[in-house]
Amino acid sequence: MGNRSVVPFGPQHPVLPEPIHLDLVLEDEKVVDAIPSIGFIHRGLEKLVDKKDFNEMVYVAERICGICSFGHGFGYCDAVEHIMNIEVPKRADYLRTIFFELSRMHSHILWLGLMADAFGFESLFMDSWRVREKILDMFEAATGGRVIFSIVKIGGMRRDVPNEMLREFLKSLDDIERDLEIIIRTFLNDRAVKGRLCGVGVLTPEQVEELGCCGPYLRGSGIRRDTRKLGYAAYDDIEFDIVTSNDCDTYGRSYVRAMEVLQSISIIRQAIAKIPDGPVDTVVKGFPNGEYMTRIEQPRGEACFYVKASGKKFIDRLRVRTPTFANIPALTQTLRGCDLADVPILVLAIDPCISCTER
């Protein structure tokens, strides 16, 4: 047995945009155990159901995360709409799908940049984030916001996006696709990048299922499961395949995220081609009474929104199970047996969002 020592990793670390702490038990340069510690930024947002009524909670849900804020707002609205039997207008469903996929694109591109930064490929990082800016510009044009959009509401969308603007989106997507092809080609084929990602953090399909993983982390080990196939919003009307990789390592997870960005462009194009005219919201009467759990596919994986209400202005419970939360047990598993130098790569491989996790 080599020299055993405990190395603290985080909560402040160059690769961590948000605080998570790991106690890494090392034998020489090998990690033999990793104990995660979170809770540095727990905000207790779920507890705000006591203070904010069921309509105001949409704004709270959006603020769970600054990257996938739209999805959180949507997930909460979808659960309440199921409880209240609200039928959302078709145009709103399509707009929700478009915003969902734009969110997925900018989240994955942000991650590609962060990963490039983690293994020291600065120009790839800058290129990725340059492209991401164009998506944030689209958000700003449609909603006025680049991080929090406040466009989704119970019963539909708060405002419409004109068809002319959607056509402008198509032109922007053409530009983004051209830029992305260069970035993704480098990300997936560069010898130095592959050297840092291939064979690192291997999890078999059986292991990812056992550990309760979700999202690209799950599909990177060959499991074909994507909650969008449940058909919420307009996904029932859109043709898309589930992107998977049989590499079962960090490269496989990167491949899934890279291909999903391109797939999102295809989904948005289909949605814009099929979007019907008409209203974007419906009148909501009364208060929710009942319970429902919505499962949606956020960029980082499956998110669950459990809402329980008893016919009052204030709901009784909102519980959000975020994808990063589900992937933390798998992270500790991949860290066991890895080299100390691979720890930052493996932490980033789950695309950690600690704000989501701690809510």
Next chain:
Amino acid sequence: MESILKEISEETLLNEAQAIRAEGYRLIQICATTVKEGGYEILYSFGKGYDEMSIRFHTDGKKPVQSISHIFSPAWLYENEIHDLFGLDVCDMVLDFRGGLYRTSVKAPFAHKEEETK
């Protein structure tokens, strides 16, 4: 997608969890909810493919809840969360943070307090 919810008793939790595991389900989430009349509901959601199965029981919170982390390994994270936010004791967790998962300024902030006026 199929979705089933089954109400169970606290005593049968481990047997139910084992049976669900044997059917090939994975753990999706565990959620505690305060019940206005007193005590807590604990909801366990499991998935197989896109299908969903949930079990739920009511506890008064006076005696520890049994951990299912030796049946579904990721359960320790959810159970530690329930302990820290609701103040419910969970016994036999495979990884027990003993109240140190979340750093909350208020102990068990989601637990029952004096009746709040809504």
